[in-house]
Amino acid sequence: MSESVLKVENVQRLHKTKQGEQVGVHDVSFAINAGDWVTLLGPNGSGKSTLLRLISSADWARQGEITIVGIRVHPGWTTRERHTVRAALGVVFQSPSLDPLLTIEENLRTAAALLGTSDAAGRVDELMDRFAIADRAGDRVGTLSGGLKRRADLARAMLGSPRLLILDEPTTGLDPEARLSLLDTLNGFKSLDPAPAILHSTHLTEEAERSDRVLFMDRGRLAADATPAELRAGLGDRTLKIEGPEARAWIEAHDLRASFTESGHALLSLTEPELERVMPELGRSGLSFSVGPPSLADAYASIVGRELNGSSGGGA
Amino acid sequence: MNAFLMLLKREIVRMIRRPSQLVSTLAMPVMIWVFIGAGFGGTMGEGSFAAHLAPGMAILVVMLSTIMVGMSLIEDRHMGFLQGVLVSPAPRWAVAGSKLAAAGLLGALQGVPLLLITPLLGSGGSFVGVVLAAVVLLLTAIAIGGFGLTLAWWIDSSRGYHGMMMVLIMPLWLLSGSIFTPETAARWLVVVSKVNPVEWCRLSADAAMDGTLASSPLALGGCVLFAVAGTLAAIRTLGATPRTSTG
Numbered sequence: 001m002s003e004s005v006l007k008v009e010n011v012q013r014l015h016k017t018k019q020g021e022q023v024g025v026h027d028v029s030f031a032i033n034a035g036d037w038v039t040l041l042g043p044n045g046s047g048k049s050t051l052l053r054l055i056s057s058a059d060w061a062r063q064g065e066i067t068i069v070g071i072r073v074h075p076g077w078t079t080r081e082r083h084t085v086r087a088a089l090g091v092v093f094q095s096p097s098l099d100p101l102l103t104i105e106e107n108l109r110t111a112a113a114l115l116g117t118s119d120a121a122g123r124v125d126e127l128m129d130r131f132a133i134a135d136r137a138g139d140r141v142g143t144l145s146g147g148l149k150r151r152a153d154l155a156r157a158m159l160g161s162p163r164l165l166i167l168d169e170p171t172t173g174l175d176p177e178a179r180l181s182l183l184d185t186l187n188g189f190k191s192l193d194p195a196p197a198i199l200h201s202t203h204l205t206e207e208a209e210r211s212d213r214v215l216f217m218d219r220g221r222l223a224a225d226a227t228p229a230e231l232r233a234g235l236g237d238r239t240l241k242i243e244g245p246e247a248r249a250w251i252e253a254h255d256l257r258a259s260f261t262e263s264g265h266a267l268l269s270l271t272e273p274e275l276e277r278v279m280p281e282l283g284r285s286g287l288s289f290s291v292g293p294p295s296l297a298d299a300y301a302s303i304v305g306r307e308l309n310g311s312s313g314g315g316a
Numbered sequence: 317m318n319a320f321l322m323l324l325k326r327e328i329v330r331m332i333r334r335p336s337q338l339v340s341t342l343a344m345p346v347m348i349w350v351f352i353g354a355g356f357g358g359t360m361g362e363g364s365f366a367a368h369l370a371p372g373m374a375i376l377v378v379m380l381s382t383i384m385v386g387m388s389l390i391e392d393r394h395m396g397f398l399q400g401v402l403v404s405p406a407p408r409w410a411v412a413g414s415k416l417a418a419a420g421l422l423g424a425l426q427g428v429p430l431l432l433i434t435p436l437l438g439s440g441g442s443f444v445g446v447v448l449a450a451v452v453l454l455l456t457a458i459a460i461g462g463f464g465l466t467l468a469w470w471i472d473s474s475r476g477y478h479g480m481m482m483v484l485i486m487p488l489w490l491l492s493g494s495i496f497t498p499e500t501a502a503r504w505l506v507v508v509s510k511v512n513p514v515e516w517c518r519l520s521a522d523a524a525m526d527g528t529l530a531s532s533p534l535a536l537g538g539c540v541l542f543a544v545a546g547t548l549a550a551i552r553t554l555g556a557t558p559r560t561s562t563g
Contacts, residue, residue, distance in 0.1 A: 056403045079407075086405040097400025099392075101330050113322035114404035156400070 004067075005088075005164045005197040006032040006055065011064035013054055014220075025051045025220045027064070034163065035195040037186065039208040041300065042217030043308055048201035049094070051217070052168045055199065056091045057082075069163055087115060090162030090196065094169050096153035100142030104133055104152045107141055108159065115160045127155040131185070147178030154185065165189070167200040171207065183210050203308060205296040214296065218304040228296055235294035235302060236269035240278070243288045250285055254278065262306040267298060319406035320414050327388065327418030337384060342377060342426055349373040349430070352495065370434040371449065371521040372494025374427035375514065378453045379489060381426050382461040383481045385419040386468030390477055408555035416461050416547060423457030424450045434525060448524035452536075455543040456517040460485070462546025466553045488514045513542040 008031070014024035025047040032038050040048045053059045055066055057073050066073040069088045071081045091097075098107045105124060112120035128134040131151045141149060150170060157165060167186075171179040187210060189196055200211065208214045209228050216224040216231075224231060242250065242258075247266040251258045256278070258266040270278070275291065282289055300308045331338060349369055392398035401411055431446050431453075464481060471477040491508050492515035498506050509515045516538030523532040 058399060058403050083405045086403060089403065091400065091403050093396055093399050095396035097396050099326065099330070099397050100395060101333050102326065106326070106329070110322045110326055111400065111404070113318045114401060114406040116318065116405060 003034060004031045005034050005069060006199065007065070007067040008051075008055065009065045009067075011051070011054060011061045011066060013050055013059065013061050013063075015050075023047070023050075023220060025054070028220075028222045029064075030215055030222065030225055032164070032197045032199060034197050035190060036213060037190070037198040037200065037211040038213045038215060039211040040199065040201040040215050040217050041203065041205065041208045041296065041308070042201075043203050045219075046217040047220035048217050049168055050220070052091075052166055052199070052201055055164075056089060056166050057085065087160055088163040090157035090160065090165045092150075092153055092157045092165070092167040092170050094172055096141070096149050097156065098141045098149065098153055101140060103138050103140055104128065104144075105137040107152065108156055111156045112159050117159055123159060127158060130158075131155040145178075146173045147175065147181070150174060150178065150182060151185075154182070161192075161194075162196050163194070165196045165198045167198065169201055169203070171202065171204070179207075183207060186210075205300070205308065208296050216300055216303060218306070223304050224299075231296060231299040231303075232294040234269065235298055236274075237272050237294075238270050238275050238291055239294045239298040240268040240270055240275065240282075241290050241292075241298070242266045242268070242282070243290075246287060250282075250287060254281070259302045259305065261301050265301075265307070267302050269294065269298075269302065319404075320410040320417075323401075323406075323410060323414030324417050327414055328421070330388070331384075331418070331422055338381075338422075338426065342381075342429075346373075346377075346430070348376070367434055368497065369495065370430055371525060372489070372492065372518050374430040374449070374453055374521060375456055375492070375494060375518050376489055377427045377430060378423035378457045379460050379485050379514070381423045382419045382457045382464055383478060383485070384422075385415050385461040386464035386471075386477050386481065387474050389415065389465055389468040390471065390474045393472075394474075409551045412462075412465060412547075412550040412554045415465055416458050416550060419461030419464075420454040420457045423461070424454040427453040431521075431525065442527060445525045445527050448529055449521045452517055452521040452524055452539060455539050456514070456521075459513065459517070459539070459542040459546035462543070462548070462550040465550040466546075469553045488512060491515070492518050494518055513538060516542065 009029050011028045012024070012026055014022050014026070017023055023045065028047075028051060030038075040051065042048050050059075054061050055068070055073070060075050068085045071077070071085050073085060077085075099110070102110065105128070108124040108127065109120060112124055117123050125134070128137055131154060133148060133152050133155060136144065136148060141152060144152065154170070171182055174182065186198060186200070189198065198211075200207070202208060212227065213225065214228055214231060215222055243265050245264050247264065248260065251266055251268070256268060258268045260266055297308050349366065352369060389398070392401070402408075428446065428450050431449050467480060468477050471480065491505070492512050493509050496505060516535045519532060519535035520529065520539045523529045523535065529536060
C-alpha cells in the first residue's frame with residue numbers, strides 16, 4: 001500500500017472579501033498517496049486556490065492539520081521541518097513564478113539555488129532537455145509564449161524531484177494544443193521513479209477526466225472525492241438536461257426524479273429504456289433540452305446542485 | 317548562502333537590464349544640486365554652496381534609488397516570482413538580505429560619483445574620505461531600503477508605495493541639514509534635524525569627506541543603528557508574516 005504524501009484533516013481558513021463575504025475553505029479532509037494524480041474541480045471562488053496556498057505553506061490553516069511527507073505544516077515548525085517539507089514540494093501557481101527579465105536558464109539556476117540543489121547546472125540542463133526548452137535557454141522569459149513559459153515553470157517546479165507537485169490552474173491562458181501537451185506531460189510523470197503525487201486545480205472537466213481522483217469543491221467545502229468513473233456511475237446511462245423554469249413543473253407532472261441547479265435547470269439520470277419512454281413527450285412539450293453521456297460536469301451539478309462555471313463539458 | 321547570492325545576482329542583473337531606472341534616480345538629485353547650488357551660490361560666506369550640498373545630494377540619490385527596493389518587491393509579487401521564492405526552502409532572510417544588499421550596493425555606487433565631484437568644487441576630500449563616505453551611503457541605503465521593504469510588504473500598489481515613500485523620504489531629507497546650514501536656519505529646524513536619522517547619516521558622510529569621521533562617533537553610531545533597525549524590520553516582516561491571498 002502506498003504511503004500518504006499529503007494528509008489534509010478538517011482544515012479551515014476563512015477570510016473576508018472586500019464585500020464583507022466570508023470565503024475560503026471549511027472543514028476539508030482528504031489524503032493523496034505517492035504517484036496519485038488528484039484534481040480539485042470547482043468554479044472560481046470555490047476555495048481551490050486558498051486550499052493550495054495552505055498546502056504549499058504560503059499561508060497557514062486556522063483550524064485542522066496539513067501533513068506533508070509526515071511533517072505537520074504550521075507556523076511554529078523548525079527550520080529542518082520547513083526545509084524538508086518545502087524541498088518535497090514543487091509548486092506551479094496560476095501565474096508563472098519566473099522573472100521575465102531573466103532568461104530561462106537564469107531563472108532555473110536561481111530556483112535551483114533556492115532549493116539548494118546539488119549539481120544545479122546538470123539538473124537545469126537535464127530539465128531543459130526533458131521539457132524541450134533547451135533551445136530557448138538563453139531567451140528572456142518575458143519574450144516567450146504562454147505555453148513555453150508554462151513549460152519553463154513546470155521545469156522549475158520539478159527541479160527538486162518533488163514528492164508532491166501542486167498545480168494551481170496551470171492551463172490558464174494556454175491554447176488547446178499547449179493545454180493538451182501540458183496534461184500529457186503531467187501524465188508522463190507517473191513513469192518517474194519515484195513518481196510525484198500531483199494535486200491539480202481546475203474548473204475544466206476534461207482536465208479532471210485525466211486524473212485518478214477528483215475532488216469537487218463548492219463554496220469552500222469538499223463535496224465529493226472519487227474517481228471520475230465513480231462520480232459518473234451514479235448518473236445512469238444518459239444524462240437529460242432540461243433548461244428553463246418550466247422544467248420543474250414538467251418533471252413533477254411526469255413523476256420523474258431530477259436534481260435542480262441554482263439556475264433552475266433539471267438534470268435527470270436515466271437508463272436507455274427510461275430515456276426512450278420520456279423522449280416523445282418531451283419533444284412535444286416545447287422545452288429546451290439536451291441528452292448526452294454522463295460527464296463530470298453533470299456529476300458536479302447533480303452532487304453540488306449548481307453548474308460548474310466555465311466548464312466546457314456539457315453532456316450534450 | 318547560495319540562495320542569498322543568487323537572489324542578489326538577480327537583483328543586480330535586473331537593474332542592469334533596466335538602465336532607465338538608474339538614470340532616472342540619478343537625474344533628479346543632480347538637477348536639484350546644480351540648480352540650487354547655482355541659485356544659492358552666493359549665500360555662503362566661505363566655500364562653495366554646491367560643495368556644501370554634495371553629501372546631502374548623495375544621500376538623496378541613495379534614498380531615491382532605494383525606493384526601488386520596495387518597488388521590486390511589489391513587482392516580484394505581481395509577476396508571480398515572489399510566491400515561488402516564499403514557498404521554497406530558502407530562508408526568508410535571504411530574500412530580504414539580497415534586496416537590501418542590492419539596494420546598498422547600487423545606492424552607494426550611484427552616490428559615489430557625486431562625492432567624487434566635490435573636491436573639484438573647492439571642498440576638501442581624499443580617496444579614503446570618498447571610500448568612507450561610500451560606506452556611509454551603503455548604510456543609509458540599507459536603512460531606507462529596510463523600512464521601504466517593510467512598507468512594501470503591506471502595500472499592493474506600486475503607485476501607492478511610491479507615493480507613501482516620497483511622503484516619508486522628502487521630509488526626512490528636507491529636515492536634515494542637507495540644504496540649510498545650522499547658522500542660518502530656524503532654531504526649531506536645527507533641533508528637529510538633530511533627531512533625524514537621515515541627518516546622522518548625512519553628518520557622517522560629510523565628516524568622512526572632511527576626514528573627521530573619527531570625531532563624529534554619535535552621528536556614525538546613529539547611522540549604523542538606523543541601518544540595523546531597517547534590516548531587522550525587513551527580515552522580521554518578510555520572515556514571520558504570511559501574505560494573505562488576493563485571489
